[in-house]
Amino acid sequence: MDHVIDVLKDKISGEVVFSENPGKALRKWRRIFEVSQRELADKMGVSPSVISDYESDRRKSPGINFIRKVITALFEIDKSRGYKTISKYRELISGVNLDVIIDMKEYSRPLRFEEFLDVVNGRALVKTDRVVGGYTIIDSIKAILTLNAYDFYKLYGYTSERALIFTKVTTGRSPMVAVRVANLKPSVVVLHGLERVDEIAVKIAEMDNVGLVVTNLRIEELIDRLRGVE
Amino acid sequence: MDHVIDVLKDKISGEVVFSENPGKALRKWRRIFEVSQRELADKMGVSPSVISDYESDRRKSPGINFIRKVITALFEIDKSRGYKTISKYRELISGVNLDVIIDMKEYSRPLRFEEFLDVVNGRALVKTDRVVGGYTIIDSIKAILTLNAYDFYKLYGYTSERALIFTKVTTGRSPMVAVRVANLKPSVVVLHGLERVDEIAVKIAEMDNVGLVVTNLRIEELIDRLRGVE
DNA sequence: AATTTGTTACGACTATTGACGAAAAAAGGA
DNA sequence: TCCTTTTTTCGTCAATAGTCGTAACAAATT
Numbered sequence: 001m002d003h004v005i006d007v008l009k010d011k012i013s014g015e016v017v018f019s020e021n022p023g024k025a026l027r028k029w030r031r032i033f034e035v036s037q038r039e040l041a042d043k044m045g046v047s048p049s050v051i052s053d054y055e056s057d058r059r060k061s062p063g064i065n066f067i068r069k070v071i072t073a074l075f076e077i078d079k080s081r082g083y084k085t086i087s088k089y090r091e092l093i094s095g096v097n098l099d100v101i102i103d104m105k106e107y108s109r110p111l112r113f114e115e116f117l118d119v120v121n122g123r124a125l126v127k128t129d130r131v132v133g134g135y136t137i138i139d140s141i142k143a144i145l146t147l148n149a150y151d152f153y154k155l156y157g158y159t160s161e162r163a164l165i166f167t168k169v170t171t172g173r174s175p176m177v178a179v180r181v182a183n184l185k186p187s188v189v190v191l192h193g194l195e196r197v198d199e200i201a202v203k204i205a206e207m208d209n210v211g212l213v214v215t216n217l218r219i220e221e222l223i224d225r226l227r228g229v230e
Numbered sequence: 231m232d233h234v235i236d237v238l239k240d241k242i243s244g245e246v247v248f249s250e251n252p253g254k255a256l257r258k259w260r261r262i263f264e265v266s267q268r269e270l271a272d273k274m275g276v277s278p279s280v281i282s283d284y285e286s287d288r289r290k291s292p293g294i295n296f297i298r299k300v301i302t303a304l305f306e307i308d309k310s311r312g313y314k315t316i317s318k319y320r321e322l323i324s325g326v327n328l329d330v331i332i333d334m335k336e337y338s339r340p341l342r343f344e345e346f347l348d349v350v351n352g353r354a355l356v357k358t359d360r361v362v363g364g365y366t367i368i369d370s371i372k373a374i375l376t377l378n379a380y381d382f383y384k385l386y387g388y389t390s391e392r393a394l395i396f397t398k399v400t401t402g403r404s405p406m407v408a409v410r411v412a413n414l415k416p417s418v419v420v421l422h423g424l425e426r427v428d429e430i431a432v433k434i435a436e437m438d439n440v441g442l443v444v445t446n447l448r449i450e451e452l453i454d455r456l457r458g459v460e
Numbered sequence: 461a462a463t464t465t466g467t468t469a470c471g472a473c474t475a476t477t478g479a480c481g482a483a484a485a486a487a488g489g490a
Numbered sequence: 491t492c493c494t495t496t497t498t499t500c501g502t503c504a505a506t507a508g509t510c511g512t513a514a515c516a517a518a519t520t
Contacts, residue, residue, distance in 0.1 A: 006244070006335075009244050009247075009248060010240040010241050010243065010244030010245070011240050011244070012244075013240065013243040013244040013246075013247040013248070014236070014239050014240030014241070014242075014243040014244060015240070016243075016294065017239075017243040017247070017294045017297050017298050017301070018239060018243070018298055022294055036495095036496070036497090037496070037497065038495090038496070038497090046478085046479065046480090047479070047480060047481075048496080048497075048498095049479085049480075049481075049482095049497085049498075049499085049500095050478075050479060050480080051497090052496095052497055052498055052499080053478090053479090053498085053499085053500090054478095055497095055498095056498075056499085058499090058500095059476080059477060059478080060295070060476080060477090061293035061294055061295035061296070061476080061477080061507090061508095062293065062294055062477075062478090063291035063292065063293050063294075063477065063478080063506085063507075064246065064247045064252055064291055064292055064293075064294065064297065065290070065291035065478095066291070066477085066478075067247050067294065068247050068248055071247070105236075266465085266466065266467090267466070267467065268465085268466070268467090276508085276509070276510090277509070277510060277511075278466085278467075278468095279467085279468075279469085279470090279509085279510075279511075279512090280508075280509060280510080281467090282466095282467055282468055282469080283468085283469085283470090283508090283509090284508095285467095285468095286467095286468070286469085288469090288470090288507095289506080289507060289508080290506080290507090291477090291478095291506080291507080292507075292508090293476085293477080293507065293508080295508095296507085296508075
């Protein structure tokens with residue numbers, strides 16, 4: 001567990017340090033840990049208005065002591081709750097064969113479906129009113145060869161409101177079936193590199209309220225555009 | 231490469247944020263990237279004495295803007311050198327089955343052999359004057375089943391002056407042979423949980439100037455002690 | 461030994477952080 | 491709708507960060 005904790009601490013630290021809006025990133029993580037500002041403030045020994053000031057980006061360049069205290073407090077609170085949140089990421093961090101994941105990223109603000117559609121230069125087969133909080137790009141061929149339905153869970157980033165992007169797809173049925181069997185609930189599934197979409201894939205997306213998008217951007221450009229968001 | 235860059239940025243950020251001596255951590259990484267204070271200062275658009283002040287921990291809680299500028303500058307410099315340093319970590323980050331690694335950590339200051347010996351409560355079979363800059367704890371049984379000689383290289387952390395700790399060892403010969411075949415050069419090899427050490431293992435350690443240590447601490451206690459350093 | 465390169469120590473000063481509390485606003489529940 | 495809880499806004503101030511330049515020190519090279 002210590003290794004998982006270290007990796008997650010690094011991840012949060014890095015995200016805050018490199019964020020245009022460090023306070024917003026802190027707020028995102030506090031919400032992921034399901035901690036109120038009050039509880040966090042109490043744990044850190046400061047006033048709740050301090051938390052609010054930081055999260056609203058009143059401080060443009062918070063010192064690392066503050067960042068460390070926030071993260072440490074969040075982890076201590078989660079520990080007192082039996083590692084409720086951290087345990088969700090344990091298997092993600094330790095068991096994924098990262099060759100399957102081409103790229104993965106969390107956005108600091110959710111994207112509306114239409115905005116996301118524009119980013120990936122995609123055509124919508126099934127629309128959704130759900131938002132996109134991040135994405136995972138998956139090499140479908142490698143995933144099929146190495147992953148079972150359970151392992152799809154590990155492909156998730158840190159929120160479920162995200163886009164799963166399957167590359168090297170022929171009809172799109174296998175990815176959608178896997179998503180359904182594993183009971184995953186991404187906001188959007190993007191199918192990349194196929195000519196005709198299997199109608200079963202479309203039906204699954206409709207039944208599960210998952211946006212379905214196809215795109216033929218080159219993978220490199222797709223990554224550039226997805227990373228260029230925000 | 232972008233994924234590798236992100237993970238490494240997170241790693242450095244996390245290490246600085248959680249370090250008792252953030253300046254020392256920054257210095258460590260600047261040296262790993264083989265960048266002079268002058269070059270870094272020029273890249274950041276500040277005076278070299280600024281770098282020196284930070285690295286000597288004159289600033290107890292540097293703001294994240296500064297941290298970000300340091301890391302960004304180091305990466306840009308490395309990029310201009312053809313990713314000379316970052317490429318060393320590419321395969322480490324993307325290809326390791328992390329189930330094999332029980333724990334791994336970098337120390338912000340090198341430990342002398344005697345000090346390290348005390349930490350692991352070990353008995354020295356072969357001594358060395360080399361220092362220990364970090365450690366990797368490896369599950370030997372899993373490593374044997376899944377790794378070939380080349381993959382041992384991936385088990386390294388960020389410096390070669392480190393300790394490789396093999397757990398669940400029967401005689402110690404296989405780990406030492408693997409270390410030799412892969413031409414690895416750890417400072418110290420720790421063999422854990424064996425009753426008698428194979429004399430070939432001892433000979434290899436002597437020939438390669440690798441300290442050889444045995445310990446019978448429980449794994450949990452071993453990890454606690456190793457993590458408790460500093 | 462002299463020179464060059466790299467680094468350190470420190471005084472100084474402006475800008476910003478870190479933190480508080482009070483009042484207002486927003487959110488959630490009965 | 492009312493009440494409670496949570497969060498936000500903002501003025502304020504002491505402490506510290508961010509940065510400079512200078513002199514000194516240390517290491518490497520000629």
